[in-house]
């Protein structure tokens with residue numbers, strides 16, 4: 043067992059202990075962090091593994107949340123049915139949305155998804171969707187009660203449920219990364235033309251990555267609806283999408299555990315900063331993103347790599363292939379190394 | 381018929397705004413190969429500059445002129461001081477940088493001027509011409525048309541304009557013939573940002589001023605830019621006008637939901653153009669990269 | 671002495687690969703010198719280094735100027751103009767605008783307009799194609815345009831990177847005839863990179879041979895032409 047695995051296990055145990063150590067609002071915050079981490083992990087797959095850039099995953103997050111609400115309120119089904127429904131729906135929708143993106147340079151995908159992010163609240167507020175979305179007013183979501191008579195408080199139970207999903211989806215992401223599909227995705231990221239020449243179905247894997255990342259965002263959305271117990275169009279503004287990107291960058295694009303750092307960052311920093319003044323948090327985020335792009339090349343994963351150096355290998359995702367032209371193939375977040 | 385003319389004209393007027401913003405997006409895209417996602421926020425900031433001037437008691441024209449100059453200088457410096465440093469970096473770096481700039485400007489505006497909705501004066505006054513079109517809309521049309529015309533003369537007839545087209549056509553050869561590429565790239569940012577200021581100042585009397593003012597404008601403007609092909613200034617203008625008109629007519633003829641559909645339509649147009657003809661109406665052919 | 675170009679131990683690296691490994695050359699004012707060598711030897715890299723497009727180290731002086739610390743636009747203003755490999759056409763602009771861009775670093779005055787007319791005299795075909803998009807010109811026409819564009823800045827030293835590349839023999843001859851007459855009438859020095867050694871040797875005063883980033887041979891054109899062995903091993907003709 044190497045030091046990396048060991049630290050992951052210790053981290054996992056620490057995460058399980060959180061709701062028994064912290065109390066009340068802090069547990070709620072921890073839950074929110076884990077929810078964002080799940081969504082960010084989806085972006086890790088899309089951006090880190092596959093090299094695509096999407097700005098609109100708040101839309102899939104919203105879709106997941108609303109589908110959970112509809113499952114409970116409109117169809118009156120138990121909450122655990124909401125996850126597969128939302129997961130499948132987001133996957134399919136993401137898959138379909140990723141499709142046009144295939145033909146295009148990254149800049150167009152960024153553009154299309156930026157629009158998607160901006161258009162979410164207006165779409166959710168559409169009057170003819172009101173019966174299902176609750177329109178401008180939003181809708182309440184009943185929280186699931188603690189099962190099997192476990193001696194857990196509501197907040198502890200929600201935290202552990204969320205954490206369960208984090209573990210599951212982390213496992214899934216790791217499995218993907220070391221699978222054939224994952225290697226295909228990384229090959230596409232590093233050199234799409236060579237990947238095609240090797241017989242990889244580029245179109246399939248790109249849309250697949252897009253669909254999977256949408257699934258992650260959708261599941262996170264489901265959980266958030268259950269935890270907050272209320273959703274409205276204004277919970278899913280453009281800024282949700284942007285904050286996910288912030289989290290992705292802070293945690294490092296291609297390193298899954300970094301998603302937790304990213305999630306913690308986007309939940310905790312505003313709390314710290316907002317005690318002075320709410321908009322300060324936004325300014326701070328913005329400034330931080332820009333400064334990071336100017337000085338730290340790979341986000342937090344770059345920092346961690348410094349302390350846990352790995353032997354570079356062909357499938358090493360956190361080490362982008364060197365390129366002369368600084369084009370948009372591999373994910374070099376930060377300055378070109380010239 | 382009268383209804384049609386009325387909405388066509390008002391669509392044309394709004395389309396002029398979209399055209400300005402689309403053009404400012406295209407100018408930067410041509411210069412650096414990236415879409416400036418903060419373009420709308422920059423325009424809003426310019427509008428706040430004018431607003432502040434008015435609050436300080438400056439006459440309207442002076443406030444507007446001051447905002448234009450500040451925006452131009454701001455855009456120029458933004459390139460020289462910040463974006464120069466990442467030139468040639470990967471797409472992701474640029475996207476994150478622009479998103480950072482978006483957040484920074486948006487929140488800072490809230491910090492300085494708070495998030496409340498402010499009314500913004502029209503230099504053209506209230507009133508209608510024959511019940512068809514408002515003075516302000518006529519003014520918008522005239523100003524945007526004037527700005528676009530001036531810009532096209534600048535590009536076609538002046539040596540600096542020629543040099544800037546040279547950079548867009550072949551950056552390396554531009555260096556070889558002695559063009560100061562860095563200076564002119566920054567100049568392009570300045571012009572683009574001033575153009576955004578014009579759009580912001582003209583639209584503010586209609587949609588009112590708040591830090592989110594341009595969110596509703598930037599998406600149709602992107603749609604206009606994409607429709608025009610993203611690399612063609614003329615295409616951006618045509619695209620912007622077209623989107624304005626389509627949007628206005630749908631608002632008029634589709635009962636109830638027409639107005640709500642503004643953003644979804646713009647988004648649908650972007651996606652459709654990208655799927656059916658990514659090079660838009662007039663853009664350079666996009667090489668399939670995959 | 672005057673405006674001599676003196677290259678002393680020039681190095682260029684791309685990342686880890688050391689492409690130019692310390693080359694030294696001299697080009698006296700008024701001379702035509704050719705730089706020969708196989709593909710990938712570093713000829714283009716040399717010219718790019720001289721014109722400021724690629725970062726080079728070592729020492730290169732032109733007259734009193736230290737070229738390696740100058741930006742491309744400053745180098746151009748000092749009188750050195752490059753006709754780049756692949757012609758570097760401003761494809762979306764018209765032929766006329768390409769020429770105007772060639773003179774963009776100069777004051778807009780009568781002399782500039784006269785030069786424009788002079789270029790049309792050297793290359794009449796360009797005048798016929800004046801309003802056409804330069805990207806639509808034939809390869810030969812684009813090469814002529816590239817030379818004319820470089821001359822528009824009134825250089826004292828012209829760097830040419832494979833001007834004959836991809837042209838039909840008849841066009842190549844035409845091009846070199848024009849270069850000759852330009853040399854005679856304007857007294858411009860030239861550094862010409864060529865694959866077509868036999869042709870350029872008739873025109874050049876001296877030659878250098880570059881191989882794998884090092885100068886392996888130099889001499890007057892006469893000496894080189896008379897040495898069968900050299901021609902065989904280095905020039906492949």
Ligand SMILES: Nc1ncnc2c1ncn2[C@@H]1O[C@H](COP(=O)(O)OP(=O)(O)OP(=O)(O)O)[C@@H](O)[C@H]1O
Nearest residue numbers: 366684689707708709710711712713714715716755
């Ligand atoms: N931008 C670059 N990045 C990395 N290597 C480069 C770059 N440009 C050139 N090289 C390498 O430098 C070497 C010299 O290239 P250069 O273009 O100078 O050759 P050349 O002598 O002009 O060849 P040719 O006759 O084919 O034009 C080549 O091995 C080439 O692969």
Ligand SMILES: [Mg+2]
Nearest residue numbers: 713714715755
């Ligand atoms: Mg060469």
